[in-house]
Every structure is written in structure tokens, then in C-alpha cells.
Amino acid sequence: MFKIFVGDKPIILTSKVERETNFKNYLLKTVNLPKVIRKLNASDLQEVRLIHKNEDKLLKKFLKKLPNVVAGGGKVFNQNGDVLFIYRNDKWDLPKGKAERNETIEETAIREVSEETGVSGLQITKPLEVTYHIFKRNGRYKIKVTYWFEMKTDFNGKLYPQENEGITKVAWLNEGEVLKALDNSYANIKQLV
Incomplete structure (x- = not known):
């Protein structure tokens, strides 16, 4: 089973x-995905389930339905155990961004975290889960596939x-602040943190 978010509502592949x-x-094979996304956004449906008989092929077949944008991001801890958050579009988020050509996904994640926050000295400690969400750009739906990494840094600069x-704010948030920030964050981030 996989969850792909449209806003805070999931499309579940099962x-x-x-x-x-x-x-x-809906049957994955014949679904009109843009129509289903519009219905999910405009109704009180809590989720949509796309069904395919072969569990091993669910994600692969779904990802062929819309253009994919590959991104990398980080859940970054400082020496105090605080987590690095950004504030964008009136929501708290973790830093992430689109992969560039000839760049490994790990390089993407480190570069994007650094560009979006000013933090340097980042080290990946382990891979985290991959998240999926659908967004609309220039009138077309796309699937953002984000590879997340846990990172650490000794950085204590501005x-x-x-x-x-x-991005209007960047902050190191302690455990209590993280819980509060998650009240105004995205479903993918809540799942990750």
C-alpha cells in the first residue's frame, strides 16, 4: 500500500x-486521474483508493499516469537535537527541492537544504522514506517524488x-515546537516527522 497526497487527502494504492x-x-488501469483529483479536492471524500491486482506493480503503474518531478530533502538535526524547519506558503515544511542533472539524490538533498536555509556542514546519517504528492503547475498535475534523508550538522550560524x-522563515525547532508546527504543516511532513 502507498499513499500519495493531494493536499491533505490521500490517494491510496492498494x-x-x-x-x-x-x-x-477506482481501477488503477482505467482511472481518469485528473478527474479523480478534482473530485477529491471538491468533495467531502476523505480519500480515494486505486486498485490493481498486482501489489508489486502498484507504484510503477501509478507513476506513469502523470509527469514525475524528483526531489531530495532533509530532516536535519543540530547538536541540541532540534529539527530544521522552513516556513513557506503559510505552512511549516522541511527543506527540499528538485534534482538537477548529473546529481545524485543525496547531493540534491544536501544542496537544497543548504540553499533554502543557509545551513552548511550537512552530513547524511540515514535515508528516510520516500513521499509522494500531487501538485498543479501551469494547469497540469504532476507527482512530486521526494527522497528524504536524516541529516546532522554542527552549524550554529545565522x-x-x-x-x-x-521561504519567509527558517528555524531550529525543539520537540515541543515541532509538535506545534505540525499542526500547520503538510500530511507528508506529519508522516515523516
């Missing part, structure tokens, strides 16, 4: 057909929000 309650089932990317 091989199990269940009786519809607050969700709707933080610089990348304003040309719409």
Missing part, C-alpha cells in the same frame, strides 16, 4: 477492494531563508 464508506474505489523560493 490491491484490496473494500466496501466504500468515506472513500471511493539562518537565511531562500526568499526567491517563497
Whole structure:
């Protein structure tokens, strides 16, 4: 089973057909994805489930439905155990961004975190899960596939929000502040943190 978010509502990829309650089932093979996304956004449906008999092929077949944008990002800890957050589009988020040509996904994640926050000396400690969300750009839906990494740094300098990317704040948040920030964040980030 996989979850792909449209805003805070999930599209669930599954091989199990269940009786519809607050969700709707569609066959992955024949689904009109843009139509389903619009319906999910404009209704009180809690989720949509896309069904395919072969669980191993669910994600691969789904990712062929829309153009993919590959990104890398980080859940960064400082020496105090605080987590690095950015504030963009009136929501708290973790730093991430689009991969460039001839760049490994690890290089993308480190570069993007550094560009969006001003933090240097980043070291990847382990890979985290991959998240998926659908967004609309220039009238077309796309799937953002984000590879996340846990990182650490000894950096204790000034933080610089990348304003040309719409980032208005960068902050190290302690455990209590993280919980508060998650009240105004994205479903993918809540799942990750």
C-alpha cells in the first residue's frame, strides 16, 4: 500500500477492494486521474483508493499516469537535537527541492537544504522514506517524488531563508515546537516527522 497526497487527502494504492464508506474505489488501469483529483479536492471524500491486482506493480503503474518531478530533502538535526524547519506558503515544511542533472539524490538533498536555509556542514546519517504528492503547475498535475534523508550538522550560524523560493522563515525547532508546527504543516511532513 502507498499513499500519495493531494493536499491533505490521500490517494491510496492498494490491491484490496473494500466496501466504500468515506472513500471511493477506482481501477488503477482505467482511472481518469485528473478527474479523480478534482473530485477529491471538491468533495467531502476523505480519500480515494486505486486498485490493481498486482501489489508489486502498484507504484510503477501509478507513476506513469502523470509527469514525475524528483526531489531530495532533509530532516536535519543540530547538536541540541532540534529539527530544521522552513516556513513557506503559510505552512511549516522541511527543506527540499528538485534534482538537477548529473546529481545524485543525496547531493540534491544536501544542496537544497543548504540553499533554502543557509545551513552548511550537512552530513547524511540515514535515508528516510520516500513521499509522494500531487501538485498543479501551469494547469497540469504532476507527482512530486521526494527522497528524504536524516541529516546532522554542527552549524550554529545565522539562518537565511531562500526568499526567491517563497521561504519567509527558517528555524531550529525543539520537540515541543515541532509538535506545534505540525499542526500547520503538510500530511507528508506529519508522516515523516
